Amino acid sequence: MITGKTKLLGVIGHPIEHSLSPLMHNAALTDLGLDYVYLPLPVEPKNLAKAVAGFAVIGVQGFNITIPHKQAIIPLLSTVSTIAEAVGAVNTVWWTEQGWSGTNTDVAGFLAPLNELERDWSQTETIILGSGGAARAVVAGCTQLGCAGVRVVGRDREKLQQFQQRWNNSTLPVHLQTHGWDELPPLLPKAGLVVNTTPIGMHPQVEQSPLAPELMDCLQPGAIAYDLIYTPNPTRFLQQASERGMVTIDGLEMLVQQGAAALEIWLQQPVPVDVMRRSLQQHLFRHQ
Ligand code: NAP
DSSP states (O other): OOOTTOEEEEEEESSOTTOSHHHHHHHHHHHHTOSEEEEEEEOOGGGHHHHHHHHHHTTOOEEEEOTTOTTTTGGGOSEEOHHHHHHTOOOEEEEETTEEEEEOOHHHHHHHHHHTTOOOOTTOEEEEEOOSHHHHHHHHHHHHHTOSEEEEEESOHHHHHHHHHTTTTOSSOOOEEEEEGGGHHHHGGGEEEEEEOSOTTOTTOTTOOSSOHHHHTTSOTTOEEEEOOOSSSSOHHHHHHHHTTOEEEOHHHHHHHHHHHHHHHHHSSOOOHHHHHHHHHHHHHHHO
């Protein structure tokens, strides 16, 4: 029951109505029996500074940030973690005596299912398909893993160049090469990890895949195919990968784990990751 003492958490974005974060966070908060509520908070870009100042006034404990505010929030924070600075985006904010502090839990979310595999990544060549916001967290994650080489594939040479340049002054030792899609065929047989960070194959374009069947045939059977998309589950890309004996990882675990990492920051205690995962699985099953 919500009372005058209920503590406030939430997610800001524009639009925000399709966010699944309220579902998984409220499921965890209910499971823990805590007097908190997590709300979807629609904030237009022009109102970001006013909204964030208002959250401090009404005692919001912390909040997530989604598109389009992940970069714009940074100047409004008193401290930003090293990983968020490296990625250039903040998705989790909490209140401190000095003001709002921010970090990026997408990197930890991306890494969680890879760490479960308990591999030595130092020989793993990685190919990242797409060079948008999520690709930045993936590059940081692969660098933290210690992958042998990180190649980012994009369709716009200018954007690829900008993507590469922004790592030049990074605190992370990022060594990446960028490629056009036409350069993929000779790179695929050497790849141990292929990550789709494009929206190709996302609902409702469920028949699409970022890699045509003949390109999928170039991949090694033991390689890992990781799709950040979580609906449909599995995507066409992951279906094709498992048909070829590859290890597959879907985007749901990243979504769950970035949320769990944020909730742990706000609550300063372990959180029921399985409850968060199940709430999303049940919702996606009903709506797929
Ligand atoms: P974004 O910033 O818009 O980046 C999308 C990237 O995909 C861009 O590089 C874009 O290229 C490329 N792209 C889009 N359509 C393409 C096409 N038809 N052919 C080739 N390249 C194409 O989006 P984002 O925030 O990075 O998100 C990307 C995906 O990751 C979405 O599906 C999102 O749902 C998913 N995601 C999942 C999680 C999770 O927790 N599981 C977290 C974040 C994101 P251009 O720059 O040339 O347009």
